[in-house]
Amino acid sequence: MSTAPQADTETGAQALAADPGQSVWVSANAGTGKTRVLIDRITRLLLTGTRPERILCLTFTKAAAAEMANRLHDRLGDWAASEANVLDDKLRDLLGRQATDDERARAGRLFAETMDAPDGLKIRTIHAFCESLLGRFPLEANVVPNFQVIDERHAAELRLETRDALLRRSLKRDSNVLARAMVHLAGLVDENGFASVMTEMDATRGRLNALISEHGDLNMVIAAGRQALGLGPEETESDVINAAIHKDAFNAVALTDSCRTLAEGSPKDQERASVLSAWIAADPPTRAALLVDEYMPVFLT
Secondary structure: OOOOOOHHHHHHHHHHHHOOOOOOOOOOOOOOOHHHHHHHHHHHHHHOOOOHHHOEEEEOOHHHHHHHHHHHHHHHHHHHHOOHHHHHHHHHHHHOOOOOHHHHHHHHHHHHHHHHOOOOOEEEEHHHHHHHHHHHOHHHHOOOOOOOOOOHHHHHHHHHHHHHHHHHHHOOOOOHHHHHHHHHHHOOOOHHHHHHHHHHHHHOHHHHHHHHHHHOOHHHHHHHHHHHHOOOOOOOHHHHHHHHOOHHHOOHHHHHHHHHHHHOOOHHHHHHHHHHHHHHHOOHHHHHHHHHHHHHHHHOO
């Protein structure tokens, strides 16, 4: 049984999470104030006398890091420009008590201190933090000193160069296997699709190499995938579809019950209910037409 959260309970939990004297793990939905709690925690740390350069904040995305930095600078700038009585009120809201003279004086200086801090406030993505560690210890990390991380534009240019080199190699007489592979791929995708395949293979090359190392070669990888999916060595897509469209291949009673439940839900759920109803009522050829584009997306996203 769930109940609506009480406002004072939420405030108490947020105040606890913002207390720098506590080690906390916060889990909450989007838009519930996590970033504000983090800003509260950082500013309370700064008010205790912690130097700005001693604080490290890590986020997943550049957008989140920029949002945190902007909000923090806005708050500290607001404190620096506030009248004494207004600043007292803001600090009382943050600390849950009257600020001391030292805290009040420090609050007015924090904006300038953070701007003057070496490297500024360290609010970074995890990737940027790891990059900085590698840059500080290149020999220990076995990387070239003063290395630079490739940007998306340069990566795209290199992928195009690789694609062109691959196409040139496939035209050589001694590349029969590669030539056959390229002819097969050309029958499946257009030019844009080929570029997408190359990009995806580049992004997953580590996993592809690991699979090939584990199973020996690409044919063995395919065989292992078929075995994991319960497919025979000669089964095709048509075989799988034909096996799925007959009534003995699915539980019509359970699907009907699901339709009733979904029909009482959100508009999206009601759309799913309509698809399931159409599937149950359809004949096998119609189910075959519905399977991939309509029926499967009800269960898979």
